[in-house]
Amino acid sequence: MSNRIVSLVIASRRSTGSLKNWCTCKRVPLSRRPPPLHRADRLRPCIVSVGYRCYSVCGVAYRNFSSKTVTEIANKMPEATKPFQRLPPNVKPKHYRLSLVPDFKTLTFQGDVSIEIEIKSPTNEITLNALELELTKENVTLKGDKVLAPTEIAVSQSDETAIFKFDFPISPGSYELAIRGFKGEVNDKMKGLYRSKYVNEKGEDAYAFVTQFEATDARRCFPCWDEPALKATFDISLQVPKNLVALSNMPVKSQKEEADTVRYVFEKTPVMSTYLVAVVMGEYDYVEDRSSDGVLVRVYTPKGKKEQGLFALEVATKVLPYYKEYFNIAYPLPKIDLIAIADFSAGAMENWGLVTYR
Incomplete structure (x- = not known):
């Protein structure tokens, strides 16, 4: 849609304009009562409008295209896994x-x-x-x-x-x-x-x-x-x-x-x-130093790129004693290794003594 972005929304808090978003059981605008959608035990079969917003440089338009009960929506949710x-x-x-x-x-x-x-x-x-x-x-x-x-x-x-x-x-x-x-x-x-x-x-x-x-x-x-x-x-x-x-x-x-x-x-x-x-x-190279409280810190890098680990090394050696003082808990291991992994699914993993990251 060129300069438009379509997003599917459940209009649960609008009561003006062309939305006609009214609860059939209470006949009061949903904007005047807290939406129960986040609590499964409070779901009621009241009508919610399902529509889409079209965003453009000229403004926002909202169009209603169907109405479904919360019960109908909940019944179509996938079953829980084992x-x-x-x-x-x-x-x-x-x-x-x-x-x-x-x-x-x-x-x-x-x-x-x-x-x-x-x-x-x-x-x-x-x-x-x-x-x-x-x-x-x-x-x-x-x-x-x-x-x-x-x-x-x-x-x-x-x-x-x-x-x-x-x-x-x-x-x-x-x-x-x-x-x-x-x-x-x-x-x-x-x-x-x-x-x-x-x-x-x-x-x-x-x-x-x-x-x-x-x-x-x-x-x-x-x-x-x-x-x-x-x-x-x-x-x-x-x-x-x-x-x-x-x-x-x-x-x-x-x-x-x-x-x-x-x-x-x-x-x-x-x-x-x-x-x-x-x-x-x-295959790895590394740079190393010790924190002021004696913990050995090493940053491992691909071969030939150990200078790229110097900044991480500087930060790690300063952060360890800072956290020790801030939390009043000393780092319990004699060393900590930091290593960048080429294929890594998370942002980082706090393995004790061997922190891996992307």
Whole structure:
């Protein structure tokens, strides 16, 4: 319509001119009573006008083209999706030991995770979250007084769960659940462990492997209790090609060369939710400094562009002590890394100790 913009509106507060927008049950202009449209429990079958405004350089015109009841509109709304599947409350995680080995050629990964858990009541099933992961029962054990193996793994893609079933009830107590050799794809969905495409210094296409776990996508990377309230500590290790950088929430505790790869072991995290766990693997440069209260700050950039991180570094080192004084809460980790990701769905993600952003 050239210089006109058409917008569909529900005229719920107009009572003059040609709108004829009157409530049939009370026969009073809607402008004289608060509109109930924002509260589903207050909806009434009164008439509202549905029309459009035409905006132009000459002014605004409003034209009425139909009338519908609120009930009719509500009845045509899409049905609610399936309720979020909550995990049973009888098992709680306490600590994860997670090891990931990515393959940059096949865009896949495999991993091992050992989870210290507390079983609160007798059960012959252990349910946790897992999505788009390959699990085999031969690689799963439950260690307590004895070492047990599940007789079956029931995987539900719709519920995003894996249920380990045992022949007899397991008594309450502390156990170690080991899940070895699980496999997955480094996807292009910007969820879980995903691949971010960029052009390297040689002008070639390359990938960085990045995580985005908020709100419930840690389960795409490793089997876990992926609900924010089910907090635990984490020991994380990554095995990557020698030419790549490996980052996680905590500083590197040790590193060891193995053939053409380096295995990085990171320090143990504080108690935290699974959605805040983060890893990044790729080609990066960095600049670093320390805040006045001693926190190591690094800003990671694409290779050859580290000078572009200097402003972010300056701001971060000043903001940390300012917030410490303002909120009277100190930053609890020994370091914070800031890293720009080529393919990133959100504006930024506040992973603890490893902040990712577009």
